[in-house]
Amino acid sequence: MAEKIAFIGLGQGLGRSVLKFLAAETTARSIFVLQRKEPLDLPDGALMTTHWQKCDLSQSDSLSTAATALKEWQPERLWFFAGGGPYGEFQNKKWSAHEWALQVGLLGLMKLSHDLLSQNVLKQMIVTGSLIADDRDPWASSYSASKAGLAAWVKSLQGESPNFDARLFRPTYFSGGLLPSPSLPERLQLVQRPDGLGQNFVRWALNPLFHSTNFALS
Numbered sequence: 001m002a003e004k005i006a007f008i009g010l011g012q013g014l015g016r017s018v019l020k021f022l023a024a025e026t027t028a029r030s031i032f033v034l035q036r037k038e039p040l041d042l043p044d045g046a047l048m049t050t051h052w053q054k055c056d057l058s059q060s061d062s063l064s065t066a067a068t069a070l071k072e073w074q075p076e077r078l079w080f081f082a083g084g085g086p087y088g089e090f091q092n093k094k095w096s097a098h099e100w101a102l103q104v105g106l107l108g109l110m111k112l113s114h115d116l117l118s119q120n121v122l123k124q125m126i127v128t129g130s131l132i133a134d135d136r137d138p139w140a141s142s143y144s145a146s147k148a149g150l151a152a153w154v155k156s157l158q159g160e161s162p163n164f165d166a167r168l169f170r171p172t173y174f175s176g177g178l179l180p181s182p183s184l185p186e187r188l189q190l191v192q193r194p195d196g197l198g199q200n201f202v203r204w205a206l207n208p209l210f211h212s213t214n215f216a217l218s
């Protein structure tokens, strides 16, 4: 039986590089990509199949449809790569933009996993946080709040359910959809390519020795 992995958010950066790396592996896997837009060129491997379901985490109707589809599909692993938020001084950005950041970066995933966890089929959940947002990330206040919320939530789950493999992955700057180009970190040459990051993610995620651990990559 092919192992079932759900990706929430794929994009062009980390999620895509993780999927590319999985496609080259020799284990049978079925991948369910839940994303706002239909992704172009979804890679299929010799032993990997992928399919897409629309899921806009900011829209309650779309979220409910995605939650039902996920429950029916019954993933064994769920990996979360979505996120975003307004860039600028907190008070100068619209309140709706801050709400959007928390809904897409935190609450949408909490809702999806709340429905799934009661089924007892899901064995692992990995969420992407951010080393930068955890330190101090000026002009990204609600994005940082969503990442801090994810970290606190995952650590609580680790304490509540030691048999469930909940993990937090915290990368530093890499070239993905969330880093506008040319950004300051890019100009300072602080930005990694996502390929190596994807490989590190997969090796860590699939290794049971790292059950319920958190991984920071600087």
Ligand SMILES: NC(=O)c1ccc[n+]([C@@H]2O[C@H](COP(=O)([O-])OP(=O)(O)OC[C@H]3O[C@@H](n4cnc5c(N)ncnc54)[C@H](OP(=O)(O)O)[C@@H]3O)[C@@H](O)[C@H]2O)c1
Binding pocket: 008, 009, 010, 011, 012, 013, 014, 015, 035, 036, 037, 055, 056, 057, 058, 080, 081, 082, 083, 084, 104, 128, 129, 130, 131, 132, 170, 171, 172, 173, 174, 175, 176, 177, 178, 179
């Ligand atoms: N790039 C960095 O330097 C950096 C550093 C630390 C952490 N991270 C984290 O790494 C993860 C991947 O980032 P990335 O740079 O690779 O960017 P990315 O490719 O743009 O990934 C962001 C993902 O969020 C999804 N998304 C945005 N709004 C959504 C919504 N309303 N509903 C559903 N999905 C939505 C995007 O979907 P669409 O493609 O449909 O827009 C995309 O798949 C994010 O969690 C980010 O916070 C990034």
